[in-house]
Amino acid sequence: MAGSRRLYSDLAYLWPLVSPPEDYAEEAGHWKDAIRDRLGEGRHRILELGVGGGHNLSHLTSDFEATGVDLSPEMLEHSRRLNPDVEHHVGDMRTVRLEKVFDAVLIHDAVAYMLSEDDLRAAFVTARAHLRPGGLLLVAPDLVAESFEEGRVLRWDIPPPSRPGAPEVEVEERLTDPDPADTTIESWITYKINDESGRRVETDLHVTGLFPLATWVSLMEEAGFETEILPLPGDGDGCGEHLFSGVLYRRWQDRRRSDSLDARLDWKHAIDQRGAEEYR
Ligand SMILES: C[S@@+](CC[C@H](N)C(=O)[O-])C[C@H]1O[C@@H](n2cnc3c(N)ncnc32)[C@H](O)[C@@H]1O
Numbered sequence: 001m002a003g004s005r006r007l008y009s010d011l012a013y014l015w016p017l018v019s020p021p022e023d024y025a026e027e028a029g030h031w032k033d034a035i036r037d038r039l040g041e042g043r044h045r046i047l048e049l050g051v052g053g054g055h056n057l058s059h060l061t062s063d064f065e066a067t068g069v070d071l072s073p074e075m076l077e078h079s080r081r082l083n084p085d086v087e088h089h090v091g092d093m094r095t096v097r098l099e100k101v102f103d104a105v106l107i108h109d110a111v112a113y114m115l116s117e118d119d120l121r122a123a124f125v126t127a128r129a130h131l132r133p134g135g136l137l138l139v140a141p142d143l144v145a146e147s148f149e150e151g152r153v154l155r156w157d158i159p160p161p162s163r164p165g166a167p168e169v170e171v172e173e174r175l176t177d178p179d180p181a182d183t184t185i186e187s188w189i190t191y192k193i194n195d196e197s198g199r200r201v202e203t204d205l206h207v208t209g210l211f212p213l214a215t216w217v218s219l220m221e222e223a224g225f226e227t228e229i230l231p232l233p234g235d236g237d238g239c240g241e242h243l244f245s246g247v248l249y250r251r252w253q254d255r256r257r258s259d260s261l262d263a264r265l266d267w268k269h270a271i272d273q274r275g276a277e278e279y280r
């Protein structure tokens with residue numbers, strides 16, 4: 001079951017209100033640094049799979065040449081308005097083939113909709129198909145298995161309406177894992193909306209994937225990426241704290257099969273290596 005995902009269809013008009021572009025500025029700075037650190041200076045060609053409303057991407061378009069793909073035409077409409085110079089395509093990150101090559105592929109929170117290891121593999125193969133050798137894959141799931149907490153309720157931090165008459169929205173999300181033996185969890189979301197047509201409550205269900213850090217790293221390595229885990233500031237709820245960075249091996253034989261997985265999983269070690277100050 002994929003859930004109703006109304007936030008990306010009939011309720012997509014809420015997206016800029018409940019998750020405004022400004023909220024992505026700090027995190028996008030880390031994405032920019034990760035790209036610059038690995039690819040150097042230059043107006044690199046970047047592709048975001050699952051670009052959604054393009055809120056994260058909007059902070060990267062002045063530095064890079066961007067293309068966006070998403071399953072939802074409604075979400076792409078938001079991104080087109082916000083990012084008029086970006087090329088947009090409707091497509092599924094597991095199967096889309098643009099027949100173009102980029103310097104970096106980004107997959108932000110949309111990667112949550114990869115429900116199985118096969119879905120994740122397919123998304124990483126799509127990334128590889130769109131990268132030059134030595135290109136960069138950045139992936140940032142909201143949640144990993146290590147930070148999941150059964151029954152947690154998230155109250156979205158939404159700014160007050162920016163102008164009189166704009167809808168007021170409150171969002172509450174409850175995370176639950178009905179079957180801990182599989183790789184999916186559920187988000188039951190309630191939207192309380194107060195607008196010119198009155199007050200109402202809408203509900204939504206999102207089924208998303210949940211994988212341990214070791215799975216992320218080993219599937220990225222399997223797809224041909226030399227992978228490390230970088231810390232992100234997160235939102236204080238244990239969400240959005242990991243950025244997986246993978247550089248596409250120039251030759252398949254170069255993959256670091258023999259490295260200890262534990263060594264690569266220790267992101268604190270990664271911070272020490274990169275200089276703790278850089279990530280404060
Ligand atoms: C939370 S939104 C992304 C928001 C985005 N990070 C932003 O900055 O606006 C998640 C997006 O994933 C997209 N999505 C879900 N499954 C997908 C798939 N298989 N391929 C491409 N996009 C997908 C949804 O349509 C939705 O727009």
